[in-house]
Amino acid sequence: MDTVGELLRQWRQRRRLSQLDLALAADVSARHVSLVETGRSRPSAEMVLRLAAQLDVPLRERNRLLLAAGFAPRYEERPLDGDALGAAREAVARVLRAHEPYPAVVIDRRWNVVMTNRAVDPFFADVDPELLRPPVNMVRLGLDPRGFASRLVNLADVRAVFRARLGRQLAAVPDPGLTTLYEELLAPGEGDEGDAVTVADDVVLPMVFRIDGRELRLFSTITTFGTPRDITLDEIAIEMYYPADEESAAWFSALSGDVPAVRIRPNE
Structure with missing residues (x-):
């Protein structure tokens, strides 16, 4: 030790x-x-x-x-769906609801989905049920042909973004589980020079989904807790997706008639 x-x-x-x-x-x-x-x-x-x-x-x-150093731990790790984190969970749920009709997910340090809003449902509709068994992993969803990969027009760009983000995360905070995920899905293979981002004209790199016979262009932002005192809150992030053009915005607006809902997706 x-x-x-x-x-x-x-x-x-x-x-x-x-x-x-x-x-x-x-x-x-x-x-x-x-x-x-x-x-x-x-x-x-x-x-x-x-x-x-x-x-x-x-x-x-x-x-x-x-x-x-011989001292007791100072920080607890409590479940997000437990009573102790009720106020924090409600704050996250408010952010998810407020973001509708656009999709938003809450992920943990290993990119497992712990909460979603209703707007993600059309994207999950055609995913292989095996990939939706807890823990649902966003990296695996994005890169597996049974998940989003077959519908991502710019899969190489998205793979490059995943590789860069996970690489930075591992450089900052080593994690065996995340390393395994990276090696399984993102480590370059023999003869692979790595994916290069090819979309150079956008302010931010969009993900381009083919869904319902049209292409949806989305970009994302990430929100975290500023001063967490609990390990669970320290390790979660809210990833919110926005339409990158008017056509995509119009498609999402058509989904906004129902009552918003927030999904909690346990990892176990």
């Missing part, structure tokens, strides 16, 4: 900071940072958390740092 000093050094190097950089940001001496990393000084829980905050360490990994 890695010591707290070894873990902190790994995070510092991952963030490409020197010991002096970290010391200045955390308002401690560079010598103290060095002593902690080499195990010659045992940091307090408060010092561990101070350094972790400056290194932008996720809450799950802050618990790991605390345990390595």
